[in-house]
Amino acid sequence: MSTDLETIGMLRDSAARYADDNYSFHQRWSVLARPEGYSPQAWSDLAEFGFLALRLPEDDGGLDGDAVAVGAIMEIVGARLLMEPVLASAVVATGLLLKLGSASQKAALLPRLADGSLILAFADEDEAGNACVFDGSRLIGGKLGVLHGDVAGELLVSARDTAGAPVVLRVGADAAGVSRRGYRLVDGRGAARFSFDGAPAELLQPESGLSAAAALAETRDEAAVALCAESLGIVRKLVEITTDYLKVRKQFGRVIGSNQALQHRMVDCLLLQEEIRALTAAAQQALAGPAAERTRIVSGARAYVVHAARKVCNEAVQMHGGLGVTDELDVSHYFRRLMVNAALFGNRDVHFTRFTDAALAR
Amino acid sequence: MSPAPLSELRARADSLRQAVRDFHATVMPVDLRDKSHRHQVLSKDDYVRWMRLLDQQGWSVAHWPEEYGGKGWSPLERFAFEDELARLGCPWVIPFGVKYVGPVIYAFGSDAQKQRFLPGIKTTEEFWAQGYSEPGAGSDLAGLRTTAIRDGDHYVVNGQKVWTTYAQWADWLFCLVRTDKDDKPQSGISFLLIDMKSPGVKVVPIRTMDGYAHVNEVWLEDVKVPAENLIGEEGKGWTYAKFLLKNERTAGAIVGWAWHVLDRLKRHARESVVNGLPLIEQPLLRHRLGEFELRFLALELAAYQAVEAMCDGSESGSEASLIKIRGTELYQEVMETLVEALGAAGVACDVEALHSAGLPPLGPDDAGGILKDHFYNRAATIFGGSSEIQRNIVAKVVLGL
Ligand SMILES: Cc1cc2nc3c(=O)[nH]c(=O)nc-3n(C[C@H](O)[C@H](O)[C@H](O)COP(=O)(O)OP(=O)(O)OC[C@H]3O[C@@H](n4cnc5c(N)ncnc54)[C@H](O)[C@@H]3O)c2cc1C
Numbered sequence: 001m002s003t004d005l006e007t008i009g010m011l012r013d014s015a016a017r018y019a020d021d022n023y024s025f026h027q028r029w030s031v032l033a034r035p036e037g038y039s040p041q042a043w044s045d046l047a048e049f050g051f052l053a054l055r056l057p058e059d060d061g062g063l064d065g066d067a068v069a070v071g072a073i074m075e076i077v078g079a080r081l082l083m084e085p086v087l088a089s090a091v092v093a094t095g096l097l098l099k100l101g102s103a104s105q106k107a108a109l110l111p112r113l114a115d116g117s118l119i120l121a122f123a124d125e126d127e128a129g130n131a132c133v134f135d136g137s138r139l140i141g142g143k144l145g146v147l148h149g150d151v152a153g154e155l156l157v158s159a160r161d162t163a164g165a166p167v168v169l170r171v172g173a174d175a176a177g178v179s180r181r182g183y184r185l186v187d188g189r190g191a192a193r194f195s196f197d198g199a200p201a202e203l204l205q206p207e208s209g210l211s212a213a214a215a216l217a218e219t220r221d222e223a224a225v226a227l228c229a230e231s232l233g234i235v236r237k238l239v240e241i242t243t244d245y246l247k248v249r250k251q252f253g254r255v256i257g258s259n260q261a262l263q264h265r266m267v268d269c270l271l272l273q274e275e276i277r278a279l280t281a282a283a284q285q286a287l288a289g290p291a292a293e294r295t296r297i298v299s300g301a302r303a304y305v306v307h308a309a310r311k312v313c314n315e316a317v318q319m320h321g322g323l324g325v326t327d328e329l330d331v332s333h334y335f336r337r338l339m340v341n342a343a344l345f346g347n348r349d350v351h352f353t354r355f356t357d358a359a360l361a362r
Numbered sequence: 363m364s365p366a367p368l369s370e371l372r373a374r375a376d377s378l379r380q381a382v383r384d385f386h387a388t389v390m391p392v393d394l395r396d397k398s399h400r401h402q403v404l405s406k407d408d409y410v411r412w413m414r415l416l417d418q419q420g421w422s423v424a425h426w427p428e429e430y431g432g433k434g435w436s437p438l439e440r441f442a443f444e445d446e447l448a449r450l451g452c453p454w455v456i457p458f459g460v461k462y463v464g465p466v467i468y469a470f471g472s473d474a475q476k477q478r479f480l481p482g483i484k485t486t487e488e489f490w491a492q493g494y495s496e497p498g499a500g501s502d503l504a505g506l507r508t509t510a511i512r513d514g515d516h517y518v519v520n521g522q523k524v525w526t527t528y529a530q531w532a533d534w535l536f537c538l539v540r541t542d543k544d545d546k547p548q549s550g551i552s553f554l555l556i557d558m559k560s561p562g563v564k565v566v567p568i569r570t571m572d573g574y575a576h577v578n579e580v581w582l583e584d585v586k587v588p589a590e591n592l593i594g595e596e597g598k599g600w601t602y603a604k605f606l607l608k609n610e611r612t613a614g615a616i617v618g619w620a621w622h623v624l625d626r627l628k629r630h631a632r633e634s635v636v637n638g639l640p641l642i643e644q645p646l647l648r649h650r651l652g653e654f655e656l657r658f659l660a661l662e663l664a665a666y667q668a669v670e671a672m673c674d675g676s677e678s679g680s681e682a683s684l685i686k687i688r689g690t691e692l693y694q695e696v697m698e699t700l701v702e703a704l705g706a707a708g709v710a711c712d713v714e715a716l717h718s719a720g721l722p723p724l725g726p727d728d729a730g731g732i733l734k735d736h737f738y739n740r741a742a743t744i745f746g747g748s749s750e751i752q753r754n755i756v757a758k759v760v761l762g763l
Binding site for chain 1: 495498500501502505524525568569570571573577634635636644646647694698701702705706708709710711712713714715723724733737740741743744745748749750753754
């Protein structure tokens with residue numbers, strides 16, 4: 001089932017309008033200065049607009065939005081460098097809960113996710129040598145790089161049970177036996193590392209019987225696709241900003257954009273943008289398709305987009321000269337955001353390897 | 363004096379490398395060594411201490427002629443010296459005094475200027491900054507607009523410089539100014555030495571993406587500069603500036619820095635285990651490492667070829683550009699790969715904290731320093747003649763296109 005185009009258009013417009021009015025690069029400075037690494041005001045605004053209920057079923061007051069709908073929002077998140085936990089909580093963790101939560105777990109959490117009173121983070125990356133293990137009631141192990149883990153109220157934690165099977169657990173971020181170390185990422189957002197020392201944990205067990213392994217695979221793919229959309233938003237902005245700059249910055253008595261050396265490279269950036277757009281759209285469609293094809297397209301898209309977006313951003317910095325490396329200019333903030341995004345939910349090499357295996361198995 | 367044969371220069375360069383390694387192992391203060399190994403930001407005091415230490419070894423101006431306190435190092439020795447320091451991960455040899463303005467002063471300055479300034483440059487008694495770039499004059503330096511109007515025994519300087527590295531620490535600014543507005547862009551330019559304590563000089567920091575302000579705007583408002591601070595002749599500044607740019611673009615440390623980062627990447631790849639396999643055994647990273655090694659080999663050999671050509675005068679003029687273009691691009695790519703290979707630790711730093719001594723929240727102790735360098739060196743293909751401008755120059759001057 002897919003979200004209708006009209007709804008998506010509406011989402012896109014209202015998110016863009018919200019960002020225009022409330023989240024200019026200038027207004028964002030005050031968000032960067034906040035200790036939470038995001039704006040609680042913006043977060044509740046986003047809830048009010050219904051963006052946090054984007055993925056919820058209509059019966060729960062949501063829009064039942066598919067990957068295209070999520071992408072529409074994520075593009076804006078990227079273009080305007082929103083700092084709020086839209087990706088971590090409203091897209092990724094909410095998605096996992098929808099797949100794997102029991103009816104009562106969903107009933108407990110979904111309303112609080114929709115109104116923004118709960119930030120739910122997905123803790124997936126094991127600390128090396130300290131993988132998470134669940135003994136039926138308690139959790140031990142460590143997790144790293146949990147996006148917005150510093151402000152999360154609850155966590156969904158991937159782990160293995162004593163038989164070695166994947167499980168997903170609901171853990172209170174401040175529960176006994178949980179120690180959390182929050183820190184800032186280079187792009188200003190918050191994250192945390194966790195260690196669990198016999199922390200009380202509740203197994204996510206859906207009535208549907210879907211396995212945790214399958215739900216985790218789908219969730220990681222959804223994260224990858226949402227990140228592609230965020231990158232598309234960023235790249236479009238970078239292409240636009242840089243093209244504009246080439247038309248106004250003068251050196252040697254003419255605009256720098258009149259140099260073919262730069263023109264050709266700017267065209268390459270535009271080509272990369274279009275490839276990113278096409279791959280992102282294909283990956284959004286593939287999420288609902290058969291597993292093998294999903295892996296091939298989603299991981300292919302993610303691997304390509306990480307690399308392509310970085311390339312465009314490096315060009316944007318370079319063509320802005322000294323200005324490109326200043327904190328004052330948004331270009332350097334896109335640079336830092338892309339660095340962080342490249343390290344989230346499975347890096348380029350992981351996806352490239354999956355892509356290659358899937359492509360060669362055809 | 364005829365130049366020494368290449369074999370002898372090579373032998374001298376090799377023993378200089380050994381001396382630098384010994385210095386690093388035994389003379390360099392432990393705190394400075396630790397700071398630079400963790401790529402931590404250095405204070406002005408650290409840098410001054412570092413530059414004086416080099417002076418005490420007789421190295422700070424060894425590339426100058428003997429009559430000015432140097433040792434007349436050949437380009438090969440100079441390269442070996444900077445390259446070895448960089449490979450060892452030592453602090454930057456701040457170039458503004460010893461590499462940039464010093465040679466301009468001994469080549470074109472008056473006797474009085476030589477006596478006044480060269481000793482303080484050699485010992486870093488006085489700290490220098492380079493006032494070339496302006497908001498409207500970056501790549502096109504000759505488009506500069508800062509004016510210096512002669513008024514009796516002094517000039518009155520008005521204008522704005524930008525991107526001035528360490529202006530916040532500088533005692534002196536060597537500055538390109540326009541003394542004649544009507545002339546061709548290049549011929550109206552003069553080279554002035556400006557005391558940073560002069561009334562009318564204002565320094566405004568510019569924050570870069572690593573959260574620090576290495577660079578500044580320098581505003582000059584009715585600054586009175588004694589006429590005796592003019593280098594050489596009025597209107598000949600462009601010639602001196604070009605002489606200086608040639609020094610700026612000598613091979614320098616970039617090859618050694620690239621080596622240092624590649625070495626760090628290999629160490630990380632050997633030490634980290636992902637899913638039971640050391641990173642260095644992971645096919646994709648291994649392949650990338652192989653490519654970096656190969657590109658580095660080409661760069662290193664080309665650098666030697668270039669520096670040796672500078673020794674016997676057979677250079678074509680493209681050598682320094684080749685090394686800067688290739689060196690900075692390789693350096694940036696290896697750095698990017700290192701940051702990526704650090705994974706969660708490679709993005710886990712508050713940029714505000716990159717300049718404190720605190721340990722990063724994740725990963726190895728030097729993760730924060732690596733990030734700081736990654737951010738700073740994103741500018742390496744922009745400053746000192748951008749990669750585009752280097753290519754333009756080679757196309758025009760060497761290829762005649
Ligand atoms: C960290 C840092 C430290 C610096 N330190 C100093 C310092 O101490 N003193 C000092 O004087 N300056 C310093 N600079 C300034 C530096 O030299 C300039 O940034 C550089 O010359 C580029 O000028 P610009 O920034 O105005 O870019 P622009 O000249 O505006 O260039 C913008 C882009 O256009 C490209 N471009 C321009 N013209 C052409 C052309 N004809 N063909 C093709 N491409 C072209 C450039 O390569 C660049 O990619 C520093 C800069 C940085 C970033």
